[in-house]
Amino acid sequence: MLGVKINKAATVFCATGIAIVTNSATCEIPEVLEGASHMKNRIQRCYTTANRANQRVVESRAIAPRIQSRQSRDVEGDSPPVALVANINEHVKFIHEVSSGPQALISNAMATLSLRVWSKVQIGIGRPLPVPVACAGPDGRLLYTWDKAGHHLELEFIPDSPIEIYYRNRTTGESWGEEYDSASFGA
Amino acid sequence: MMLCTMSGINPGIDGERLPVGTRVFRIGKIKMSALGFHSGQASPGFFTLSSKDEESAGKRLSLWVEENTLADEAWTIMGEIPSNTMAVCFGVDVHAIIPPEDFHHLEVQWEKAMRELEGGSLVVETREGAIGHCGIAGLIQGVRKPNKSRKQKDLRDSLASISRISPVPVPHDIPSNELQAVAAIIAEQLGITDTSQLAIMATRQIRRRVREHYASLTTP
Numbered sequence: 001m002l003g004v005k006i007n008k009a010a011t012v013f014c015a016t017g018i019a020i021v022t023n024s025a026t027c028e029i030p031e032v033l034e035g036a037s038h039m040k041n042r043i044q045r046c047y048t049t050a051n052r053a054n055q056r057v058v059e060s061r062a063i064a065p066r067i068q069s070r071q072s073r074d075v076e077g078d079s080p081p082v083a084l085v086a087n088i089n090e091h092v093k094f095i096h097e098v099s100s101g102p103q104a105l106i107s108n109a110m111a112t113l114s115l116r117v118w119s120k121v122q123i124g125i126g127r128p129l130p131v132p133v134a135c136a137g138p139d140g141r142l143l144y145t146w147d148k149a150g151h152h153l154e155l156e157f158i159p160d161s162p163i164e165i166y167y168r169n170r171t172t173g174e175s176w177g178e179e180y181d182s183a184s185f186g187a
Numbered sequence: 188m189m190l191c192t193m194s195g196i197n198p199g200i201d202g203e204r205l206p207v208g209t210r211v212f213r214i215g216k217i218k219m220s221a222l223g224f225h226s227g228q229a230s231p232g233f234f235t236l237s238s239k240d241e242e243s244a245g246k247r248l249s250l251w252v253e254e255n256t257l258a259d260e261a262w263t264i265m266g267e268i269p270s271n272t273m274a275v276c277f278g279v280d281v282h283a284i285i286p287p288e289d290f291h292h293l294e295v296q297w298e299k300a301m302r303e304l305e306g307g308s309l310v311v312e313t314r315e316g317a318i319g320h321c322g323i324a325g326l327i328q329g330v331r332k333p334n335k336s337r338k339q340k341d342l343r344d345s346l347a348s349i350s351r352i353s354p355v356p357v358p359h360d361i362p363s364n365e366l367q368a369v370a371a372i373i374a375e376q377l378g379i380t381d382t383s384q385l386a387i388m389a390t391r392q393i394r395r396r397v398r399e400h401y402a403s404l405t406t407p
Contacts, residue, residue, distance in 0.1 A: 087222055094220040103270065105218055133223035135232025138216050143232040145223075152344055154231065166340045170348055173285070177337035 087131035098136040105136040110157050113182060114142050117155060117163060157182070195254025195387070198318050199297040202245065205279045205321055210253040211295060212276045213350075214261055214357055219273060229275040229350035231343045236327055247298055247322025257390055259358040260316025264300060267358075274357050277350040281323065284345040287338035293325040293346065361393055369393055 092115070098104065099111035114134075122129045132144035132155070144155040150171035156164040162179035169175070196209060205211070215233045223230050236248055251261045258274055265271060279295035286292050300312035300320035312320070326342055369389040370382040 090221050094218075098218055105270075131222060133226065133230055134220040135223065135230040136218045137232075138235060138237035141232075141235060143230060143235070145230055145232075147226075147228065152348075154340065154344075164336065164340075166337060166344075168341060168344050170344070173341070175337055175341050175344075177340065 084128060084131065091131045091134060094134055098134075098142075106140050106142050106157075107159070110140065110142055110159065113163075114144065114155075114157050117157075117180075118144065121155075196252055196319075198255070201296075201298055203297050205252070205295045205297065207280055209279045209295070210276060211250040211279055211321065212253055212258065212261075212274050212353070213248070213250050214258065214265060214271050215273045215275065216265075216268075216271060217273075218270055219352075224273065224352060227352050227354070229277075229347045229352055231340070231347040233273075233275050233350065234323075234326060234343045234346045241327055245296070245298060245322060245324060246327045247296065247324045248326055249298075250295060250321050250323055251316070252319035252321060254387065255319030256316035257359075257387060258353070258355075259360070260314070261319070262357045264302075264312055264314055264317060264320075272356040274353040275350040276353055277346070281346065281349075284342065284349075286325070287341045290328050290338055290342065291325050293323055293342060295321055295323050298322040359390065359393075361390065365393070366390065 095111045095115060099106050099108050118129065118132065130146055130148075132146055135143040135145070140159040142157040144157075146153040150169055152168045152170050154164070154166040156166065158164070161182075163182050164177060164179050166177040167175060196206065199205070213233060216237060217230075217232050217235075219230055219232065234248060236246070240246065240248055249265075251258075253276070262271065281293040281295060284293055298321050300317040301309045302312040302314075303309055311317075323346070326339065326346075328339065328342075366386060366389050367382065369392050370385040373385050373388050373392065374380065374382045
């Protein structure tokens with residue numbers, strides 16, 4: 001049941017172009033739930049990619065300043081992973097910030113759940129999903145949004161409520177929504 | 188010299204619709220990630236009613252009229268909460284948003300700002316800028332079922348899509364002497380001598396400069 005639901009969500013992510021996939025078969029969902037540890041590994045891999053890209057920039061600067069400008073342009077081709085890492089880093093930091101300390105806006109459990117669900121959808125799609133815009137509060141809510149062209153996608157986490165996925169085509173006004181049982185994600 | 192807020196629009200009675208063309212802003216009771224802030228596009232999260240908003244008589248989401256209230260005044264009235272640093276702006280012509288089937292149009296209505304005293308009783312807020320308080324009605328309609336929830340999200344997203352995040356965080360904390368200097372320049376341009384009513388225009392001028400500065404940093 002969960003697999004079917006996630007599959008639908010993954011299909012929406014794919015169909016809207018929020019994430020581009022080349023093979024629809026990648027929408028299959030592994031039965032094993034992977035949570036924060038998977039996320040950590042993914043971030044670690046992205047860091048490695050970014051470090052390599054940065055290292056190339058440093059080396060090129062040291063060796064030949066004239067070539068450096070061209071290589072820097074080449075490295076711009078690698079900028080998506082670098083930008084992705086920066087965005088993932090910022091996102092995880094943000095989630096940590098809003099779930100820590102006496103002024104926390106969301107609970108630790110919700111922070112973990114949100115990262116877990118994000119990770120789960122990425123597994124479903126089969127490749128990294130763009131980092132969402134995250135919005136915390138009021139009443140302990142957390143909203144993830146993705147926008148691409150006219151496509152708008154939301155994942156909303158509400159305390160003691162199911163997770164809500166919502167899609168709207170801002171051009172046509174068509175929308176779709178569904179709820180998930182957060183307990184299925186180990187909440 | 189004390190600069191006062193310019194009372195651009197006469198407040199109506201509670202529930203009365205604001206004039207077409209009025210610009211309003213909302214200070215978020217939320218925190219948004221930097222990625223969203225840099226996009227300049229408001230998140231629908233700005234338009235999520237808190238449980239307190241939902242329980243209120245008018246079920247309105249709190250807004251402020253740009254002509255009547257400075258962002259810093261609104262921030263002060265809202266309790267000077269350090270994390271409430273983001274503001275979004277939009278025009279009140281929200282009735283142009285086509286509501287989902289069986290739903291009413293959104294409407295920006297006047298609403299007296301209230302202040303909660305110790306003990307829980309409410310009194311009318313009288314601090315500077317309070318006259319600009321209003322609220323958006325119609326975001327909560329129907330009962331909370333999946334289909335109704337989706338329609339509520341339709342409205343929330345429509346609102347977000349016409350709203351922009353102010354690039355200048357609140358509180359602006361613009362030094363009063365700088366505000367006065369800009370007000371004096373505006374007064375000279377307008378050929379008037381009284382600068383006491385020019386605080387909002389001066390603030391806008393300064394904010395515009397800040398926006399231009401940020402734009403110049405990001406433009407190649």
